[in-house]
Amino acid sequence: MGGFHTFPVERADALEDPSRYRYCSREELVSMLGLDDRDDSTVADLGSGTGFYTDDVAPFTDTCYAVDVQSEMHETYREKGLPENVECVTAGIDSLPFPDDHLDGAFSTMTYHEFSDPAIRSFEGTTDSFHDEALAELARVIRPGGRLVTVDWSADGQGEDGPSVDERFSISDVRRGLESAGFEVIRDDDRPETLAIVAICPE
Template identity: 35%
Template structure:
């Protein structure tokens, strides 16, 4: 089954700061492991999990998730990112999905991971979609640039969240288990609310 949702070619105000796929190679910088290590990602994913990687880009973090997960859906709305990933080599248990976060049409996942992409999505619509996709024990894991970052080498601050503001937004749809500020980023872990 191939998951592909039509993606508009127009650039929205939300997209203005998004890294263009022509610069995709920048996403392969090994220093990005400082944002979240392979060990931390593997610790968040169980053997046999189905994972959705929101804003997967070139698959830099997706490759780590694929080590443990049974299936990973690498979701990005830029076909150029998927083209880069194909050239690099996509693991057999990874399926590329051309879609915006709020429009994914994947039926079920155990874990949804968003690394450095929460500020790029239509959050309320995406969270409603994530809620439908995650099973009763499903987990949402977010690591994103913090509005409190000490560096200025980040997306525009007005588009960013803090751990507290992200937790507040997410809590309308999920039970927040963890929300902490880190060095220039924040981490949030939430689970599906019991219906």
């Protein structure tokens, strides 16, 4: 079961607002993905929208998939202009059309709350007994040792931008969700309004 909702297509222009870099810059994203010195990787942008961050990451990859459940977002992205190495994929994160271990990495910017299972917020068991379909699918398609980068609105933020606080996850929620799917969290930063987590796919 996924999160609350997807971003409204009629507000797609807002996804091109340069002020988004206040919360995550191109440099930070590329660095967290470990793409600084390689250009032969295959990476997916999870919940790509109009391709705002896809455009930033694509030059550092061989192939960058723009994954979004809304085909209308891809249409908007195509009208804007697709980089040559970007392929649009219309799919939910819990049912990705990739073979096992196909991706070297994947990232989501402000979309984790849209696809992850909100039940983790109230889950009191061990992470071994929690199953998030979207995160399990990411563990399947990212190669062993590949990176999953998550930047999202934090439940500990003020809620002045982005979704309401009750739709967000805390950094501990995200960490527990990732660990339940077998990921190893190697970095977690809780910032004033957002969180950033880098996780390694299980070997």
